Amino acid sequence: MPIKYKINVLEELKKMGYNTNYLRENKILGESTIQNIRNGVIVSANNLSKICELLNCQPGDIIEHEEQK
Numbered sequence: 566m567p568i569k570y571k572i573n574v575l576e577e578l579k580k581m582g583y584n585t586n587y588l589r590e591n592k593i594l595g596e597s598t599i600q601n602i603r604n605g606v607i608v609s610a611n612n613l614s615k616i617c618e619l620l621n622c623q624p625g626d627i628i629e630h631e632e633q634k
Contacts, residue, residue, distance in 0.1 A: 593615060594616075
């Protein structure tokens with residue numbers, strides 16, 4: 566996949582006080598989105614925006630384009 570996560574998103578969210586139970590219970594991110602993140606699948610722009618808000622960062626801090634060889 567040409568786009569990948571640069572950071573461990575769930576670990577960074579946890580450091581900011583947002584564990585997966587909190588994210589689900591407060592309907593910030595759904596279970597399928599959390600599973601996609603765990604599996605390295607890039608989430609939708611809306612979910613990426615939510616993650617950026619929680620981490621106070623830009624999308625480029627979370628994802629990157631990987632060169633194809």
